Amino acid sequence: MDDLLKFTYAVDGDNFTSAGQASVNVKKNLRQLGFDAETIRRVSIAMYEGEINMVIHAGGGNAEVFVKDDCIEIVLTDNGPGIANVEQAMQEGFSTAPDNIRSLGFGAGMGLPNMKRYTDSMTIESEVGKGTKITMKVLL
Amino acid sequence: MTVRQLANNEGFEALALPEEDRVIDGVYIGDLLSWVMGRAKADNAWITIMSNINIVAVASLADVACIVLAENVSPEQKVIDMANAKGINIIKSALTAYEVAVLLSKNN
Ligand SMILES: Nc1ncnc2c1ncn2[C@@H]1O[C@H](COP(=O)(O)OP(=O)(O)OP(=O)(O)O)[C@@H](O)[C@H]1O
Ligand SMILES: [Mg+2]
Numbered sequence: 001m002d003d004l005l006k007f008t009y010a011v012d013g014d015n016f017t018s019a020g021q022a023s024v025n026v027k028k029n030l031r032q033l034g035f036d037a038e039t040i041r042r043v044s045i046a047m048y049e050g051e052i053n054m055v056i057h058a059g060g061g062n063a064e065v066f067v068k069d070d071c072i073e074i075v076l077t078d079n080g081p082g083i084a085n086v087e088q089a090m091q092e093g094f095s096t097a098p099d100n101i102r103s104l105g106f107g108a109g110m111g112l113p114n115m116k117r118y119t120d121s122m123t124i125e126s127e128v129g130k131g132t133k134i135t136m137k138v139l140l
Numbered sequence: 141m142t143v144r145q146l147a148n149n150e151g152f153e154a155l156a157l158p159e160e161d162r163v164i165d166g167v168y169i170g171d172l173l174s175w176v177m178g179r180a181k182a183d184n185a186w187i188t189i190m191s192n193i194n195i196v197a198v199a200s201l202a203d204v205a206c207i208v209l210a211e212n213v214s215p216e217q218k219v220i221d222m223a224n225a226k227g228i229n230i231i232k233s234a235l236t237a238y239e240v241a242v243l244l245s246k247n248n
Contacts, residue, residue, distance in 0.1 A: 017218070020197030024226065027201060037182065037203065044201045045177050052194075105190045110174035117178065 005033075005067040011051050011078075013060025016104070022063050023048035033067065035140075042118040043072050043138050049111040050076040050134055056101055057081070058132060071120070074136045082128040090116065090124075141247045143206045143229045146185070149243065151234040155215070156223035162205040164248075167241045173198050180204055185244055187237045191215040196222045205229065210237040 007029060009022035027044040047063065054061035058080020066073040083089045090112050097107030116122050119136040126132040144160035146152060154160075168180035171190045180186055182203040188195065191213050199207050206229035209215065214232065223230045233240050 017193050019194065020201070024197055024200050041182060041201070041203055048197065048201045049174060049177065104192050104194060105171055105173040106194075108172035108174045110172070110178050114174055114178040 004069065007065040007067075009063040011054050011060050011063055013055055013058070016055065019052055019055045020048055023051050026065050030067075030072070035072075039072070039138060039140065043074065046115045046118045046122075046136050046138070047074050047076075049115050050074065050136070052106065053111055054078045054080070056097060056106060061131075069140075071137045071139045074119075074134075074138075076134045076136075077131065078133075079131040082130055082132055083124065083126040084128050086124050086126060141244070143185075143231065145247075146206070146208070146244070147231045153232045155209075155230040155232050156220050157229050157231075158224050158227045159229055162229065164205045164244060166248075167244050168204070169237045169241060177202055185240075187240050189213045189237070191219065193219050193222060195219070196226055196228050199223075199228045200226050206231055208233055208240050210235060210240055 011022055023044050026047055027040055030040045058078035061078030064075045088094055092113045093109040095107045095109035101107055120139045121137045123135045141164050143162045147154040164185045165183040166181060168184040169187045170176045171188050176198055180202045184204045185206050185208055186204040187208045187210050189210055191209055195207055209232045212234050
């Protein structure tokens with residue numbers, strides 16, 4: 001199927017102040033396109049969690065959002081350390097976030113579970129030492 | 141109650157009110173950001189003691205009506221500037237999270 005629209009963002013790995021900007025921008029774009037509030041909320045929260053994970057755990061990465069006829073697809077790609085045990089990472093409460101990150105309010109181990117909960121499908125491809133690719137879809 | 145009406149209460153101070161007419165519907169209390177993202181509902185007043193810059197993005201994406209910083213927690217000026225730029229309301233209160241929630245509950 002043809003992509004109707006595509007947004008691409010480079011997510012900076014060492015700038016916490018701007019972390020989340022890509023997601024906030026996607027939210028704005030989807031609102032301008034006239035999507036309903038709940039769809040926008042689901043897409044932008046799922047993307048934010050993934051974006052923050054790339055900043056905290058992977059030193060940054062790349063985010064792409066495709067607006068299609070039947071869904072909005074979010075693809076997050078990084079060249080970080082990868083996730084050794086995806087099943088464990090997906091559990092609520094599991095986190096390897098260091099203390100300085102926890103003091104900012106991150107590290108509850110709820111990000112990946114939120115991404116799954118707010119989207120209709122989510123796949124994680126990850127290789128230790130190479131990186132991680134997460135694909136999420138919210139059906140329209 | 142609107143965000144402006146909440147800010148007008150004794151012991152409350154408006155730090156950023158770019159969307160002062162937003163109506164508050166319900167309350168969420170929490171400091172762990174992913175927990176808030178997962179559980180807070182749109183139009184909630186989000187009561188927290190977390191004041192770093194990331195609360196602005198969380199409030200925007202979770203679509204809460206406002207952030208209420210309890211117990212007189214004060215954010216840095218750049219957080220207030222960012223909130224104004226992104227249309228996020230921030231109110232500071234001398235009350236505890238519990239007391240703010242009770243006040244909101246009485247007025248709903
Ligand atoms: N892109 C990534 N690259 C490498 N590891 C990751 C990545 N995303 C997640 N992880 C790993 O999976 C764990 C769980 O991620 P999750 O988002 O659920 O929690 P968290 O980021 O630690 O805390 P929270 O999201 O609640 O602030 C992380 O602690 C980290 O070990
Ligand atoms: Mg996370």
